[in-house]
Amino acid sequence: MTATAPPVAPPTGRTEASRAGSSGAGRSGAVAWMVLPALLLFVVFGVIPLVGVLVLSFTQWDGLGAIHAAGLTNWKSVLTDSQLPHSILVTFEIMILSWAVQTPMSLLLGTFLAGRQRYRAFLAVLYFIPLLLSSAAIAITYKALLDPNFGLGPGLKLGFLTQDWLGKNTLAIGVVIFIVSWQFIPFHSLIYQGGVRQIPTTMYEAASIDGAGRVRQFFSITVPQLKYTIITSSTLMVVGSLTFFDLIFVLTAGGPGDATRVLALDMYKRGFMSNQMGPASVIATLIVLLGLALALILRRLGGSTTASQQEGA
Amino acid sequence: MDPNTTSRRTFLGLVGGGALAAGLAACGSSGPTSTPGSTTGAGGGGGAGSGTTYWFLTGQPQQGIREAQVKRFNDANPNTKIKTTEFQNDAFKAKIKTAIGAGQGPTLIWGWGGGGLKAYVEAGQVEDLTDWLNTQEASLKNSIFPSAFTAATVNGKIYAVPGETVTPIVLFYDKRAFEKIGAQPPQSWGDIMDLVPKFNEKGIAPFSLGGQSRWTNMMWLEFLFDRIGGSEVFQNIYEGKKDGWSDPSALKALDEMQKLIKANGFIKGFSSITADSNADQALLYTGKAAMMLHGAWTYGNMKASGGDFVTGGHLGYMNFPPVDGGKGDPSDTVGNPGQYMSISSKASAADKETAKKFIANNTLDDATVEAWVKSGNIPVVKSAKDKLSSITDPNDSKWLNFVYDTAANAKNFAQSWDQALSPTQAETLLDNIAKLFQLSISPQQFATNMNAVIGQ
Numbered sequence: 001m002t003a004t005a006p007p008v009a010p011p012t013g014r015t016e017a018s019r020a021g022s023s024g025a026g027r028s029g030a031v032a033w034m035v036l037p038a039l040l041l042f043v044v045f046g047v048i049p050l051v052g053v054l055v056l057s058f059t060q061w062d063g064l065g066a067i068h069a070a071g072l073t074n075w076k077s078v079l080t081d082s083q084l085p086h087s088i089l090v091t092f093e094i095m096i097l098s099w100a101v102q103t104p105m106s107l108l109l110g111t112f113l114a115g116r117q118r119y120r121a122f123l124a125v126l127y128f129i130p131l132l133l134s135s136a137a138i139a140i141t142y143k144a145l146l147d148p149n150f151g152l153g154p155g156l157k158l159g160f161l162t163q164d165w166l167g168k169n170t171l172a173i174g175v176v177i178f179i180v181s182w183q184f185i186p187f188h189s190l191i192y193q194g195g196v197r198q199i200p201t202t203m204y205e206a207a208s209i210d211g212a213g214r215v216r217q218f219f220s221i222t223v224p225q226l227k228y229t230i231i232t233s234s235t236l237m238v239v240g241s242l243t244f245f246d247l248i249f250v251l252t253a254g255g256p257g258d259a260t261r262v263l264a265l266d267m268y269k270r271g272f273m274s275n276q277m278g279p280a281s282v283i284a285t286l287i288v289l290l291g292l293a294l295a296l297i298l299r300r301l302g303g304s305t306t307a308s309q310q311e312g313a
Numbered sequence: 314m315d316p317n318t319t320s321r322r323t324f325l326g327l328v329g330g331g332a333l334a335a336g337l338a339a340c341g342s343s344g345p346t347s348t349p350g351s352t353t354g355a356g357g358g359g360g361a362g363s364g365t366t367y368w369f370l371t372g373q374p375q376q377g378i379r380e381a382q383v384k385r386f387n388d389a390n391p392n393t394k395i396k397t398t399e400f401q402n403d404a405f406k407a408k409i410k411t412a413i414g415a416g417q418g419p420t421l422i423w424g425w426g427g428g429g430l431k432a433y434v435e436a437g438q439v440e441d442l443t444d445w446l447n448t449q450e451a452s453l454k455n456s457i458f459p460s461a462f463t464a465a466t467v468n469g470k471i472y473a474v475p476g477e478t479v480t481p482i483v484l485f486y487d488k489r490a491f492e493k494i495g496a497q498p499p500q501s502w503g504d505i506m507d508l509v510p511k512f513n514e515k516g517i518a519p520f521s522l523g524g525q526s527r528w529t530n531m532m533w534l535e536f537l538f539d540r541i542g543g544s545e546v547f548q549n550i551y552e553g554k555k556d557g558w559s560d561p562s563a564l565k566a567l568d569e570m571q572k573l574i575k576a577n578g579f580i581k582g583f584s585s586i587t588a589d590s591n592a593d594q595a596l597l598y599t600g601k602a603a604m605m606l607h608g609a610w611t612y613g614n615m616k617a618s619g620g621d622f623v624t625g626g627h628l629g630y631m632n633f634p635p636v637d638g639g640k641g642d643p644s645d646t647v648g649n650p651g652q653y654m655s656i657s658s659k660a661s662a663a664d665k666e667t668a669k670k671f672i673a674n675n676t677l678d679d680a681t682v683e684a685w686v687k688s689g690n691i692p693v694v695k696s697a698k699d700k701l702s703s704i705t706d707p708n709d710s711k712w713l714n715f716v717y718d719t720a721a722n723a724k725n726f727a728q729s730w731d732q733a734l735s736p737t738q739a740e741t742l743l744d745n746i747a748k749l750f751q752l753s754i755s756p757q758q759f760a761t762n763m764n765a766v767i768g769q
Contacts, residue, residue: 062736064414065436148582149596166525166585255525256584257748272407274740275432 050288057281064275074278084283086258087266094176094262095241101181102188102237103230109185110192111222124193131186139250142179166252169259176248176260180241188233195229196222231302238298239291263287364396365660365667366419368409371399374613374688375477381684382675389674393667395421413438413657420660420668426464426473426653427732428739434467439655440665443470450673457677460726461651461693464733475651476676478690479720480609482532482648482729486629487622490517490603498629502540502569502636509578512603518580521602523588527743528731530750532606535647535730536633537566543640544725551733553768559760562640567749567756569636574750584751591618598622606633608648609716613689616708623708630712632719646723649732651693691716741766 060070078084113124130138145152146165153161166172199222207217223230245264248254254261254269261269263283271280369379376399387394398419400408412418413433422439424430433439446454453474461475486498494515499505505519512519523529538546542562550557557563573579580602586592594611596602598619605611616623635643654676656668675681677694685692686700689709698717704710720726731739745762748754754762 062432062436063410064432064438143587144590146585147592148585149580149601150592164582164585167582172585252585253525253527255527255747257751257753258744269740272410273736275410275736 053281053284053288056277057285059278061277062275063271063277070278074282078279078282078286083258083261083266087261087263087283090173090258090260091242091262093173094180094244094260095238097173098177098180098184098241099234099237101177102185103234105181106185106188106233107192107223107226107230109189110194111196111218113189113193114196124190127189128186130183133183135183135246136250138179138183139247142175143251146175167256169256172252172256172259176244176251179247179251180244183247184237184240188237191233191236192226192229195226199225228302231298235295235298238294242287242291242294263290365393365421365664365671366396366398367421367423367668367671368398368400368405368419369423370405371401374684374690378681378684378688382678382681383671385678385680386671386675390667390670393663393670395667395671416659418657418659420657420664421671422655422657424473424653424655425649425732426475426651427728428735429732430465430473430653430655431467432736433655434472438658439472440658441470441472442474442656445669446471446474453673453677456694456696458650458693458695458720458726460720460723463726464650464728465653473653473655474672474676475693476654476672477652477692478610478649478685479651479693479716479726480649480690481646481716481719481723481726482536482606482633483609483630483716483719484604484606484633485597485611485615486604486631487597487600487602488627488629489600491629493517498631499634501634502537502639504634505578506573506576508603509573509576513577517600518596518602519577519604520579521593521596521605522579522583523586523593524579524584524747524750525586526588527747528729529588529593529607530746531730531743532608532647533570534566534746535727536606537569537636538563539645539647539725539727540633540636540641540643541566541569541639543642544645544727547727547730547733550763550767555767556760556764557767558763559757564756564760567759570749571752571756574752584747594619598628610690612712616689626708628708630715642724644722645725645727646719647727648729650720650726650728686713689713691720695721735769737769738763738766 056067057074058070058072059067060074061067109127113120113127143166144150146163148154148162148164148167151161153159153163163171165175203221203225204217207221212220243264244262245268248260248262248265249268252260254265264287267280267283267287270276270283367383370376380397383395383397409418409422409424413422414436418438422433424433430439457475458479461479462471465471465473465475484499490512491498494508494511494517496508496511499508509519535547542560542565546557546560546562549560580586580596586596588607591611591614593605593607594615595618597605598615612623612628615628619628622628632643632646635641654672656665656672660668677692682692682694682697683700686697686704689712691697691713698721701710701713701717704713727733731743734742742763745754745759749756749759
């Protein structure tokens with residue numbers, strides 16, 4: 001079948017890689033030079049602002065006047081503030097629930113789309129559209145659709161759709177998780193689609209000879225073979241969800257009350273709405289630390305080796 | 314792997330996809346879309362040293378009137394032209410603060426006065442205009458409603474010139490809804506509470522409210538505080554008096570507020586309705602709600618979007634009614650006593666002169682006053698009254714006279730709290746008001762949370 005074509009490609013890739021690896025010291029020096037532009041960009045736009053935020057977290061500044069040193073007062077006030085545990089809780093709630101919704105959905109969708117039939121390429125494009133929309137546009141659209149008086153529910157006279165979607169705490173969180181999933185499932189499906197296409201078809205052929213059905217093949221071959229893809233996609237979901245801001249800001253502005261006030265929104269509100277740059281910088285630092293910790297934990301979960309599983313296949 | 318056969322299709326696909334993505338992204342972007350003004354060369358707008366600059370908000374009819382002012386000035390003063398940059402409301406609020414903090418602000422700073430202006434003053438960013446207004450421009454100063462100067466004054470000195478329009482908060486109602494239940498508009502807070510079950514029985518929400526915007530809820534508290542405890546209750550808070558929020562009248566006002574919410578006084582789902590989309594106004598003019606407490610600025614949109622609601626004479630309006638046994642003066646009002654223009658202290662002497670000349674000659678001149686009145690607004694000057702007789706539409710004429718009288722006769726015209734207070738206090742206030750309206754905190758908890766930030 002046509003499906004035998006891809007497995008031919010990796011060997012050539014691997015030989016190229018091993019050739020590059022075996023070359024002399026002059027070659028690796030050239031590689032180091034090539035890293036420089038990226039490194040420079042990272043220092044200018046990554047490291048320097050990070051240090052700036054760390055410094056600001058020890059100062060008192062309203063964004064307008066002079067900056068005064070404040071010692072540890074910002075850290076003390078933020079860490080003892082009752083808002084912080086709440087924001088962390090909401091952040092984790094949205095992170096975990098949206099992970100739990102997105103992962104199985106994208107895994108299934110990705111596996112389905114990895115088939116070679118022509119219409120699947122068309123479907124893949126169709127599924128991909130939500131990712132192309134800006135979060136602000138998505139938020140505005142959903143807000144209009146969910147409006148309890150002029151939205152989809154009252155328009156179509158559907159009672160169950162006529163809820164106070166963004167006005168009740170649990171419903172609002174549910175809506176956020178739904179929209180986040182709707183927006184990012186296409187992206188993760190794409191990753192899984194790529195992952196599934198890397199699995200040698202010989203494994204499936206062997207399994208069918210042994211009499212394994214589609215479901216059995218999925219759980220015994222596809223899912224275990226996608227271990228590292230799952231880890232990669234989960235890391236992106238988890239770390240990415242720490243920075244959810246635009247969607248929630250436009251959709252609920254952290255409301256109702258502070259039910260959807262995630263860390264990033266808390267930071268923005270303190271910094272740019274309350275003019276308290278110091279406490280906002282503390283939260284920004286906490287977000288960086290939390291992101292780092294989560295990424296490291298997920299990496300540990302996946303095992304430290306990044307070698308391909310195909311080696312053993 | 315043959316590049317010749319696949320490249321064209323891939324290329325077209327990439328171009329198409331990219332264009333689609335860019336197009337879709339552009340649709341929803343709520344970012345800072347600064348539209349270059351009539352005389353602006355480059356979009357970004359200049360900071361110190363690039364001539365006299367003026368940043369203001371987009372949105373009609375205000376935008377057109379502001380543009381006309383600058384054009385008149387530039388035509389009359391070809392050597393000292395003013396460059397303008399226009400922003401959407403939210404983008405402006407974020408950009409102006411950052412720009413001023415970075416020393417890149419415009420010469421003419423447009424704003425809302427109050428706590429925001431105070432922050433500029435404390436950072437030494439705006440000019441003291443007291444002497445200039447008291448000596449050189451005394452006639453300009455005397456032509457403006459005196460109540461408008463409160464929000465322009467910090468520590469006894471004037472740092473901004475009131476301009477544009479006075480927009481009190483008004484109780485709007487739908488006359489048709491009152492006919493349906495056979496009742497009269499409320500004359501007291503007790504009447505309001507009595508009307509609530511009557512409207513609910515007929516399936517009409519008593520009040521429309523865009524609660525997600527939070528400041529919409531705040532308008533209710535502003536009036537209840539005033540009508541129950543008088544204007545000094547908030548004045549104490551504004552001046553930083555300790556425990557000002559737990560004044561007995563304040564607690565009573567908060568309690569009355571929650572009573573109205575518990576009695577289903579507001580439309581179902583009010584906490585997910587925003588005012589930016591004008592959905593709250595739509596609820597009133599489509600007959601889903603009977604009354605609405607909102608700013609005078611909503612009149613224009615209700616007239617434009619509400620079908621025959623305004624033109625057919627169905628819109629009623631009144632000042633907020635008194636609360637039985639309350640201390641407040643029933644003529645008091647709240648809202649925006651004006652918009653404000655300050656001059657950057659970082660601008661060059663020549664630019665400051667140009668800015669002063671513009672303020673003095675073009676912001677409240679005869680042509681501007683006439684344009685404001687024609688657009689359905691009352692400018693902050695006493696001479697606005699003389700222009701009212703020229704309005705031919707009976708609905709507009711009645712409305713403009715009402716707004717003028719409300720503003721001119723108010724014993725106390727309090728500035729909206731979120732603008733009067735410092736940004737730190739305002740944000741805490743809006744957060745707590747949202748929770749109070751959700752009934753997730755009690756009046757006592759509200760007072761405690763707010764007392765914690767008094768004076769900050």
